[in-house]
Amino acid sequence: MSSASAWQPIAGGLTAPAGFLAAGITAGLKPSGNPDLSLLLAPEGAVCAGTFTLSRVRAACVDLCAERLAATGGHARAVLTNSGQANACTGERGLSDSLAATAALARRLELGEQEVLICSTGVIGVPIPIDILEAGLDPLVAALSSEGGAAAAQAILTTDLVAKEIALEAHLGGRRVRIGGMAKGSGMIHPAMATMLGYLSCDAGVPPREWQAMVRRAVDRSFNAITVDGDTSTNDTFLAFAAGEPLGPEHWEALEAGLTAVSQHLARAIARDGEGATCLIAVRVEGAADESGARAIARTVAGSSLVKCAVHGRDPNWGRIVAAAGRAGVAFDPQAVALWLGEHQLMAAGQPLAFDRPAASAYLKARAAGAYLVDDTVAIRLRVGDGPGSGSAWGCDLSDQYVRINADYTT
Incomplete structure (x- = not known):
């Protein structure tokens, strides 16, 4: 059996892997009234690999995520996503709002601020209505659940017609290993790093350096291989979390095959959901x-x-x-x-x-x-x-x- 064929689809999306919680709510950030605020919480000790837009015009949240992962050596516990406002090209307020949002969430989760990341998506030049976002944090944290993956996947959408999520399972090293993922994107798709916004969870422990290398290769074969319109976003971010019992190096190739399969599924879903596309x-x-x-x-x-x-x-x-x-x-x-x-x-x-x-x-x-x-x-x-x-x-x-x-x- 090949490494890729060892992985089988299961239900649950981002929260299928053990220990991961997620939530998605309507906080009032979008005039449409659609869900617009999501949260992923990883287990204690989680490592996080990130890939980010190479555009020189980028939202402050992108740089904040990259800086925090560098400062912590690739460790993070939570990522907050607001949908409706890209918070890009908003001057000093872009960073101050991102800092305020992550600080407020860190207090509620009893985490260090460096352990909390933030992603934003929506119209460029529009800042986050920070008072509305902060008012939504208590109900968001209260909604955290091991079955919250689907709600989180809905809350990150903008022009998407469908939510994009997947979970796979395999038996490696005598135990069950699961990988889950969600992504959003429909237009402004020609990534030079990862995808518009994408998240991955895995319940196997892998050292940060090796995890980052696996994720980078998986991204190159998936999100960096899609295009809708030739335009790269100011907010492109992909964050992959891994937490759990360490998996031996002899199983890393099989694990990477699973990472690639999840990433390619999400990437294809983004391309298929391209704005106005029929195939x-x-x-x-x-x-x-x-x-x-x-x-x-x-x-x-x-x-x-x-x-x-x-x-x-x-x-x-x-x-x-x-x-x-x-x-x-x-x-x-x-x-x-x-x-x-x-x-x-x-x-x-x-x-x-x-x-x-x-x-x-x-x-x-x-x-x-x-x-x-x-x-x-x-x-x-x-x-x-x-x-x-x-x-x-x-x-x-x-x-x-x-x-x-x-x-x-x-x-």
């Missing part, structure tokens, strides 16, 4: 010189506006796919290219093949026949040579609804 696009590249090169080609294809428009128009325009691959900045032999759209092979040895165009178009139409089908994935497979490198990326089609959603975002 998921999955690009698989094989035969590259190495994995990073294959992922770069795959992500370029998945992020191409022309490819995304062709998929939305149900047009099997293979030229747009290979043109995007050629500008990925990765060397390969154009005469070695082979291309498949689903089961339809469109190219071989760098040349187009005669194919059933109506059937290929029908394949694309079937992927978007209805929202969230069992199989609504447009599969693009590209072979660029005979090298050992392979990699995947995920995106979505580009529709007129994306333009309408973002044209009216703040109005």
Whole structure:
């Protein structure tokens, strides 16, 4: 049995792992009245790995999280998330509000302030209504539960159409190990670190340095391999907590396979929930010189506006796919290219093949026949040579609804 196949899906989301509590409530931060404040509480002794946006324009909460994890050597107990206000580009108030919120929560949880992290999501330039947030902390803490993962997943959403959560279980080292996760994101998706907001929990103990390395690799193969619109957020943050009985090094490879599986599930869910999208696009590249090169080609294809428009128009325009691959900045032999759209092979040895165009178009139409089908994935497979490198990326089609959603975002 492979490391990945050892993991099986279970219910419970972020709070499926032992000892983790979560909550999500409506505090009044959003005019819509939807849930808008969430909390994750990890067991004592938890380690935390974080990856953050590489944008130079970033919210104060991002820097605060990074600084606190550096100061504690990768330890944290709680993360508070407010939804509705990004609290980015808000001057000195951005940091003071983040500090006030985490201090107020630390007092209620009887934790040190350094152990409490904060994430914000919403409209850039809008500060947190800090009085409303602080008034919501008592009911938020009171709502903490080992079954609170679903409520927390709802409370972090903005333009998302669906909540995104998952939990997996495996038996490692003679005991049960669980990994849970939740994420949010629908637009402004082209991460250069992790995802818009994502959280992971695990009930196995791992040293901080090794945990950070595992999480970084899992992120590179998941959140850093998705795109919706080519835009990176000011608030991108991924936080992964691990707490529990130490797991021996001989099981770390299997544990990392679980981390990657959870992260890829959440990443695909974000891409599928892209604003205005009707289908998921999955690009698989094989035969590259190495994995990073294959992922770069795959992500370029998945992020191409022309490819995304062709998929939305149900047009099997293979030229747009290979043109995007050629500008990925990765060397390969154009005469070695082979291309498949689903089961339809469109190219071989760098040349187009005669194919059933109506059937290929029908394949694309079937992927978007209805929202969230069992199989609504447009599969693009590209072979660029005979090298050992392979990699995947995920995106979505580009529709007129994306333009309408973002044209009216703040109005």
